[in-house]
Amino acid sequence: DSTAHPELEARDFDAETQKSLEEIDSCQNEIEALNEQASEEILKVEQKFNQLRKPHFDKRAEIINKVPNFWPTAFNNHPDLSSLLEEGEEDCFHHLIKLDVEEFEDIKSGYRINFYFEENPYFENTVLTKEFQLGSLGVPTSLSIPIRWKEGMDLTQTNEPTCTRTGRKRQLDQRSFFAWYNDHIDPTSDTIAEIIKDDLWHNPLQYFLVPDVEVGNGVDD
Amino acid sequence: DSTAHPELEARDFDAETQKSLEEIDSCQNEIEALNEQASEEILKVEQKFNQLRKPHFDKRAEIINKVPNFWPTAFNNHPDLSSLLEEGEEDCFHHLIKLDVEEFEDIKSGYRINFYFEENPYFENTVLTKEFQLGSLGVPTSLSIPIRWKEGMDLTQTNEPTCTRTGRKRQLDQRSFFAWYNDHIDPTSDTIAEIIKDDLWHNPLQYFLVPDVEVGNGVDD
Numbered sequence A, B: 001d002s003t004a005h006p007e008l009e010a011r012d013f014d015a016e017t018q019k020s021l022e023e024i025d026s027c028q029n030e031i032e033a034l035n036e037q038a039s040e041e042i043l044k045v046e047q048k049f050n051q052l053r054k055p056h057f058d059k060r061a062e063i064i065n066k067v068p069n070f071w072p073t074a075f076n077n078h079p080d081l082s083s084l085l086e087e088g089e090e091d092c093f094h095h096l097i098k099l100d101v102e103e104f105e106d107i108k109s110g111y112r113i114n115f116y117f118e119e120n121p122y123f124e125n126t127v128l129t130k131e132f133q134l135g136s137l138g139v140p141t142s143l144s145i146p147i148r149w150k151e152g153m154d155l156t157q158t159n160e161p162t163c164t165r166t167g168r169k170r171q172l173d174q175r176s177f178f179a180w181y182n183d184h185i186d187p188t189s190d191t192i193a194e195i196i197k198d199d200l201w202h203n204p205l206q207y208f209l210v211p212d213v214e215v216g217n218g219v220d221d
């Protein structure tokens, strides 16, 4: 029924218009129901392909594990990510042994970026995770596993303070990995997280290889 | 095969790393193939639901046809569209008898917004169409059916000149419907077209009804 449009009941349209508006409302309800059905079917397709992709991502992770410095190199070669790494962070990133992105089962509700580290001089954690989720009110939020810095090694203390500019500009200009990691001001437009999830994670090989593309033999095309 | 990464052949990695990189590349190819398959399945779902929605949109169009000034009212009530209509255009819009959005069969390739007019003092056209499509090089382009203005009635001559600011700001500030209609500078971020396609067309009833929501009896909630 048309309770979604209570204003339909309160208007002084002529009877014929009133009837038409109610019929339009009922068409809208049919369309809306189909929209919801479409979203559900698309979600199912995405879930199915996430499952189908998973063994390939798992196999890729195994192989990547055998390539020295794969993730630090790919990350540091990425045109939008390399400037993120401060000098101390770049050294810290040499201990990054694995990176992955987990989409939640109910894909719509969020994802998680995991950074796996070998034992290192900087912190006790073996995994640092930044997570994006829809909060209880449907509001996007992000959170990060707190970093247990070793004494005197807290890289957020040695780097310049977090830039306070807002939005995309803030994020692209933000010059420290750990400042980004700890920043939860505007999770709906976390450009760096999106680049990691949709680009770096998707095809890191191209970034691992990228320097030689530029230096490579100058075959003209 | 790995011709997508010719740089793999030119590098002096050790044999084991070289082998790993080739295996990563082959994983990437599997993932990429699955991505393409996923896109195709999602496109099919969208096409299916476009077909399922169509009779409801057609029925809605028939009923809307019986409501005087439905589209001019909905358009002019829309919070993001109303400021678009210059005074002359608002009068011209009283002759708008129908509006629809056609997505192309191959949805990815574009869509068309059609404005249908009854005979009017301004132009000869009965339909004005602004179309968005992927050009031959995959570059998004837009085009519009040229307006055959009646003598002395060209509303683009009487309104302020097209604003030259760029991007979203330009489009939201742009103060004339016909300036928007004729503007093809940046079809990838045509905010007004997107509002018409994704919001107004999707549920015009709420905008047709909106004034009474604001004026309505002050039941507290």
Ligand SMILES: [Ca+2]
Residues within 6 Å of the ligand: A082, A083, A084, A085, A086, A087, A175, A176
């Ligand atoms: Ca930096």
Ligand SMILES: [Ca+2]
Residues within 6 Å of the ligand: B082, B083, B084, B085, B086, B087, B175, B176
């Ligand atoms: Ca205006």
Ligand SMILES: [Mg+2]
Residues within 6 Å of the ligand: A205, A206, A209, B004, B005, B006, B007
């Ligand atoms: Mg490559």
Ligand SMILES: [Mg+2]
Residues within 6 Å of the ligand: A004, A005, A006, A007, B205, B206, B209
């Ligand atoms: Mg309503």
